[in-house]
Amino acid sequence: MTFSLLLLPGDGIGPEVVAEAKKVLAWFQANRGLDVTTSEDLLGGASIDAHGVPLTDAALARARAADAVLMGAVGGPKWVGQSYDKRPEAGLLGLRKELELFANLRPAICFPALADASSLKRQFVEGLDLLFVRELTGGVYFGTPRGIETLANGERRGVNTQVYTTSEIHRVARVAFELAAKRRGKVTSAEKSNVMESGLLWKEEVSALHAAEYAAIQLDHMLADNCAMQLVKNPKQFDVILTDNLFGDLLSDEAAMLTGSLGMLPSASLGAKDPATGKQAALYEPIHGSAPDIAGQGLANPCATILSLAMCLRFSFNRGDDADLLERAVSATLDAGIRTGDVFAEGCTRVGTAGMGDAIIATLDKLK
Ligand code: IPM
Ligand code: MG
Numbered sequence: 001m002t003f004s005l006l007l008l009p010g011d012g013i014g015p016e017v018v019a020e021a022k023k024v025l026a027w028f029q030a031n032r033g034l035d036v037t038t039s040e041d042l043l044g045g046a047s048i049d050a051h052g053v054p055l056t057d058a059a060l061a062r063a064r065a066a067d068a069v070l071m072g073a074v075g076g077p078k079w080v081g082q083s084y085d086k087r088p089e090a091g092l093l094g095l096r097k098e099l100e101l102f103a104n105l106r107p108a109i110c111f112p113a114l115a116d117a118s119s120l121k122r123q124f125v126e127g128l129d130l131l132f133v134r135e136l137t138g139g140v141y142f143g144t145p146r147g148i149e150t151l152a153n154g155e156r157r158g159v160n161t162q163v164y165t166t167s168e169i170h171r172v173a174r175v176a177f178e179l180a181a182k183r184r185g186k187v188t189s190a191e192k193s194n195v196m197e198s199g200l201l202w203k204e205e206v207s208a209l210h211a212a213e214y215a216a217i218q219l220d221h222m223l224a225d226n227c228a229m230q231l232v233k234n235p236k237q238f239d240v241i242l243t244d245n246l247f248g249d250l251l252s253d254e255a256a257m258l259t260g261s262l263g264m265l266p267s268a269s270l271g272a273k274d275p276a277t278g279k280q281a282a283l284y285e286p287i288h289g290s291a292p293d294i295a296g297q298g299l300a301n302p303c304a305t306i307l308s309l310a311m312c313l314r315f316s317f318n319r320g321d322d323a324d325l326l327e328r329a330v331s332a333t334l335d336a337g338i339r340t341g342d343v344f345a346e347g348c349t350r351v352g353t354a355g356m357g358d359a360i361i362a363t364l365d366k367l368k
Pocket of ligand 1: 287
């Protein structure tokens with residue numbers, strides 16, 4: 001079976017890190033019989049510069065038709081100050097919304113070699129393996145009314161709306177419970193039910209679904225602020241953390257840093273599986289941003305993007321063995337002391353973006 005992959009390098013360091021993922025993909029095509037055709041398009045600021053919009057209809061149609069999409073990053077200072085619909089981020093949000101990618105999986109795994117790169121002591125992060133399931137197409141990111149208005153008295157007023165429905169909560173909670181069943185069987189659901197109705201509804205609906213269908217899974221509820229605290233106090237208590245769109249954005253950045261660097265964390269954004277065809281829309285992306293401060297210098301860590309490709313192999317291309325192999329290769333390359341600047345430590349060999357990609361490929365050659 002031939003799979004199709006659409007590459008959307010985007011802005012800033014996006015093209016640099018996606019270039020390394022492409023090299024890794026080529027390795028799997030050459031050495032493991034992976035049958036994938038790739039195509040490429042613009043997203044975010046790059047698309048604004050070329051077409052005036054952050055996501056063209058043509059790019060969206062290509063994303064819809066592909067088996068999977070691999071994205072780099074979007075955004076940068078060049079496009080700040082535009083209205084939200086004309087910003088690079090709107091391209092990514094549009095893609096998530098249009099493809100209905102409601103479940104964002106963000107694993108925070110601490111590679112053994114990087115336990116000392118974490119801002120926490122080794123004992124707290126060594127062996128860390130938690131998974132965020134972040135709701136991605138609802139909540140305050142998309143709720144209406146939204147906007148900035150000028151009141152009669154001349155004051156300005158900014159409005160965003162946090163909103164969730166039962167079905168939106170259930171479908172993402174279901175993903176969390178099912179993934180927990182294949183892991184350590186525990187889900188922690190984070191919200192602010194102490195102050196927000198939408199948080200209370202979240203808590204009640206997650207509980208109801210749990211009682212009806214997933215009673216074998218351990219479910220804990222935690223206020224999102226407490227969750228932020230517990231993540232730095234004792235992160236290994238968590239297995240799967242289920243959150244809404246905004247809290248998931250915040251908490252997953254926090255967890256990323258526990259693992260040593262934002263440059264290490266991949267993600268998969270998945271839609272519902274079509275019951276007839278089995279097709280599932282999927283977008284893979286590193287959780288880091290476009291890092292304009294280091295863009296174009298060959299300094300960015302490509303690991304998050306390469307690990308996103310591993311998630312693509314596992315979830316979209318049905319190649320769990322290849323995904324395992326790639327993850328082992330990244331880990332072994334770090335073990336060998338080959339590091340980009342963000343995770344550099346005394347005694348290691350410092351490499352740039354391409355050097356890291358090449359080193360991972362060299363490790364793949366040895367491991368295969
Ligand atoms: C993320 C990013 C995005 C988000 C931005 C780029 C729109 O921070 O994927 O975490 O807020 O979801
Ligand atoms: Mg974020």
